[in-house]
Amino acid sequence: MSRRLARQLVIQTLFQIDLAKTDVQEALDQRLAEANLEPKDSRFVRQLVAGVVEHREELDRAINYFAEDWDVQRLAGVDRSILRAAIYELRYAEDTPRKVCANEAVELAKVFGDNNSPKFINGILGSVVSYLEEDERADG
Numbered sequence: 001m002s003r004r005l006a007r008q009l010v011i012q013t014l015f016q017i018d019l020a021k022t023d024v025q026e027a028l029d030q031r032l033a034e035a036n037l038e039p040k041d042s043r044f045v046r047q048l049v050a051g052v053v054e055h056r057e058e059l060d061r062a063i064n065y066f067a068e069d070w071d072v073q074r075l076a077g078v079d080r081s082i083l084r085a086a087i088y089e090l091r092y093a094e095d096t097p098r099k100v101c102a103n104e105a106v107e108l109a110k111v112f113g114d115n116n117s118p119k120f121i122n123g124i125l126g127s128v129v130s131y132l133e134e135d136e137r138a139d140g
Contacts, residue, residue, distance in 0.1 A: 014081040
């Protein structure tokens with residue numbers, strides 16, 4: 001359950017950074033002070049947030065590509081935050097199985113998004129996973 005809570009904090013932090021334009025470190029410190037995470041989960045939150053912030057342009061291009069007819073800036077803020085975090089984790093976090101990452105994102109969409117969010121998130125992440133797997137087969 002601690003990884004799920006960690007991902008929840010990641011989404012909340014990214015949402016705060018995106019919509020309230022809060023400083024990254026300030027947002028992280030606020031969220032982590034409110035949570036009772038193990039040190040390894042706090043590191044996970046910091047790494048995921050830092051990675052999303054660092055690769056935001058790349059992640060937004062991926063969202064624009066896979067979310068046909070949707071511009072990333074027109075998405076609901078929570079959906080945008082969930083997608084950024086999940087695509088980053090799918091692409092860069094080698095210790096998390098892709099299916100787990102996608103499932104966790106859909107579960108977060110059920111909690112924080114609207115009625116359409118889980119299906120929307122699932123569809124985009126399914127396409128991302130297929131793309132990454134095809135790319136790996138082509139390289140391997």
